[in-house]
Amino acid sequence: MKKLLISLAVLLVTAVSAQAGPEEDRMAFIKYYKGKFPNVPMEEYANGAYAIDPVGRENWEAIEEFPPYEPFIDRGQVMWEKPFANGKGYKDCFPDGPAIAHNYPRWDREQGLVMTLPLALNQCRKANSEKPLKYKKGPINDILSYIAFQSRGKVVNVEVPKDDPRAMAAYEDGKKFYFTRRGQLNFSCATCHVQNTGLKVRTEILSPSVGHITHWPVYRSKVDWGTVGTLHRRFTGCNKNIRAKPMKAQGPEYRNLEYFLSYLSNGLELNGPGARK
């Protein structure tokens, strides 16, 4: 009888966690991290690994005195203000801009997909007969840096509308991606960023997933970056690190993953662009 009750309890927990909604997921992550890092205030998670890595934080704060991403912000401002060949510009596509980063990612009912800021920027360009920008490197990082800088202090508030099952399906798809082990190393996102958060991979402290999306785009000092790059470029790098074939930047898999990850950061302030090692 006792065994039966235990089995039923295990089944119940399994069913609840697998079918939990976005808010239950977010609270479970927060509870987990609070248990692991009891002295880290919630708002600190917006600083990523530097919320839990005091030595790295000292370096980061020193770097932030002369931020390496400043030229990108300046170039992005020029892009924002410069009209397209047809006389229109980003301002016409985003009348509430440039502080609009907190509006993304969002569920786009008309197109039936997760709309991210880079995708929206390129849709604006295409609508105005401009060539779309590449999604990982190059000028997209200029305009994203400018928008991120202007959006500092805005609060992440991702919504998964309950009245559109496609939105929940996209969220669940992102969640599934997050927990799926892949690549030759058989790691999932959770292996590093939940199970082993706070431990080191080589010299790097593994960051918590709450706060992962608050500071993009990011200037990374490492040799093969040395520039500002997008969130989806980072996803690509993560997948390569575990020896999995990366997905296409701004493809449905990574956009849905961004949707799930962003929901986890609800309530945190945006502080991009960021600087990381």
Next chain:
Amino acid sequence: MSLLDKYRIRQAENLEKTMNRVQRWAAVAIVLGLMAGSTALLAGEMKADAATASEAITRAEAAQKKADSVNGEWRDTGKFIKNAKKAVEEGDYAKAIRLANKAESEGNLGYQQAVSQSKLEIPSYLKAMY
């Protein structure tokens, strides 16, 4: 000790040395024989020619495609296939077969890895937080 005894002892020592030499050479011969045999066996098994290499690459590409169909492809599978094709062009069929077999194995493992997780599983360390 008489001269005869000394003679007998020396004879025994010489015999022992001879036996040791024979044993040592026999061991060397066995090892060489095994090496030659296994090389021949491997060569026989691999049949490193263009047709075998081409077949191995075809199998590898099929496995890669299968893994990709479930988003399970690994990072280096495509690179191994590319290098296998290059090895064929250079006439190094043994290398091509080795790389293609590696890619095929990766493709199969990547597929199995992905389909084995078709249902979402929250890991136990997080499940307890719900």
